[in-house]
Amino acid sequence: MEITSLQNNKVKEWMKLSKKKYRDEMGLFIVEDEHLIEEANKKQLVQTLLVQKGYHHSFVGLPEIIVTDEIIKKLSSTVSTNHILAICKKPIQQIEPKRCILLDQVQDPGNVGTIIRTAYAFGFDTIILSKDCCDEYSSKVIRSTQGALFHINIIRDDLKEQIQSLQKRGIKVYGTSLQGAKELQSFPQESLVSFVLGNEGNGVSDEILSLCDDKIYIEMNRFESLNVAIAGGILAYYFRK
Amino acid sequence: MEITSLQNNKVKEWMKLSKKKYRDEMGLFIVEDEHLIEEANKKQLVQTLLVQKGYHHSFVGLPEIIVTDEIIKKLSSTVSTNHILAICKKPIQQIEPKRCILLDQVQDPGNVGTIIRTAYAFGFDTIILSKDCCDEYSSKVIRSTQGALFHINIIRDDLKEQIQSLQKRGIKVYGTSLQGAKELQSFPQESLVSFVLGNEGNGVSDEILSLCDDKIYIEMNRFESLNVAIAGGILAYYFRK
Numbered sequence A, B: 001m002e003i004t005s006l007q008n009n010k011v012k013e014w015m016k017l018s019k020k021k022y023r024d025e026m027g028l029f030i031v032e033d034e035h036l037i038e039e040a041n042k043k044q045l046v047q048t049l050l051v052q053k054g055y056h057h058s059f060v061g062l063p064e065i066i067v068t069d070e071i072i073k074k075l076s077s078t079v080s081t082n083h084i085l086a087i088c089k090k091p092i093q094q095i096e097p098k099r100c101i102l103l104d105q106v107q108d109p110g111n112v113g114t115i116i117r118t119a120y121a122f123g124f125d126t127i128i129l130s131k132d133c134c135d136e137y138s139s140k141v142i143r144s145t146q147g148a149l150f151h152i153n154i155i156r157d158d159l160k161e162q163i164q165s166l167q168k169r170g171i172k173v174y175g176t177s178l179q180g181a182k183e184l185q186s187f188p189q190e191s192l193v194s195f196v197l198g199n200e201g202n203g204v205s206d207e208i209l210s211l212c213d214d215k216i217y218i219e220m221n222r223f224e225s226l227n228v229a230i231a232g233g234i235l236a237y238y239f240r241k
Helices: A009-018 A021-026 A034-042 A069-075 A109-121 A140-144 A157-168 A206-211 A230-237 B009-018 B020-026 B034-042 B070-075 B107-121 B139-145 B159-168 B205-213 B228-238
Strands: A028-033 A046-052 A064-067 A084-088 A099-104 A126-129 A151-155 A174-177 A192-197 A214-217 B028-031 B046-052 B064-067 B084-089 B100-104 B126-129 B153-156 B172-176 B193-198 B214-217
Touching: A009 A021, A009 A069, A021 A028, A021 A084, A028 A140, A034 A046, A034 A084, A046 A069, A069 A084, A099 A109, A099 A157, A109 A126, A109 A140, A109 A230, A109 B228, A126 A174, A157 A174, A157 A192, A157 A206, A174 A206, A174 A230, A192 A206, A192 A230, A230 B107, A230 B228, B009 B020, B009 B028, B009 B070, B020 B028, B028 B034, B028 B139, B034 B046, B034 B084, B046 B070, B070 B084, B100 B159, B107 B126, B107 B139, B107 B228, B159 B172, B159 B193, B159 B205, B172 B205, B193 B205, B193 B228
Parallel strands: A046 A064, A099 A126, A099 A192, A126 A151, A174 A192, A174 A214, B046 B064, B100 B126, B100 B193, B126 B153, B172 B193, B172 B214
Antiparallel strands: A028 A084, A046 A084, B028 B084, B046 B084
16 A cells, blocks of 8 residues: 555544544554664554555554655654654553552653663563643653563552552652651662652642652752652662562 | 944854854853853953843842843854853863863763763862863753863863873872773772763773773663763762762
């Protein structure tokens, strides 16, 4: 199959995937880099490849549509040259979360993506995003995860319910806070823990902190705040499996 | 003094400050957020404030020029609304570096800025950038540092010379590497150390690694790579003062 017109109905549908609303409605998202498409393919998430006419790729046995350079450009989020894109289906999450990083209103796609990448590297199994976090299927998040997004369980839900559910199953949930918190080094380095990271400007909300088993403070040389992904990286390493 | 025209010569000069070349030539850079201007002012770096007509600010005793909304917009790097900008002079670096984070070809402004912010929080005194790192005075870097840029020593130089100079003064310099490196936990947690972080795609170059006293590997649950700022955060915390 070949599509050459930007006015084609399918192209118009795919263009909508730059918006969260339509990604949610259709359960689809776009993956842009060839190595990221490879990662998505390992999990059978690729629905259709869009391949620039004349471009040779190494994916075998996937449905593909030949498109023009212009269509690829229109569907790409970056100015860098793509020759191939993948329309992917969102995975169905079904494992029981044990080692989680919970995100309370984290807004920056680069931060969310980097936290997902880091969580995967240190053996966390689940990322739980509050409903007002930025969308994990935006192109910027996908790129920042370096593909880890496809290999980790992702839940978007009310954090209060998720915290209580973890606690009911005997898993400690820690909040991060600059006030009234204990130094990280005073916590046992056990692996069956979950922790909450907060909004870039305001940190973890008081309501969520009050539900946590304990509050962690990362010891610093001077009173400063850390970038949320950096705080997450230090905690994920500390509680690594 | 008041300037109302985009064609004004001063405005044209300031517009050039969006480019590294001119920032280097003039020794000036632009700071955009009010809380960042405050941080720059603590170090007497503000040369001139550009204030939107009718806007009231809290800076006292600084030279200022009243400008139009249009001029502020033209000089701003973001779409968010600024009412005040500061033309700042680059600081003169004069302390002897002891605890340094060295950056080998780190390209992403967000990464460089976050590393500077983290280094400051954990008591490092100097950031040494290889000549091909991205410019530390770009608006994106300044924003990511959250003002830490003005409180830490910054050197842009040949890394080889800088590593040798640190070593001559008895300071150990560690490289980060995924291959042939020792686990982080096997290093003593001493504070008089420096370490090198590498390019987003390629890591620290072999030439630089060969000069290092030792190579560090951050223990992970699976063979992955970490975002360079995350790796930096974990090391900076481990070797914190």
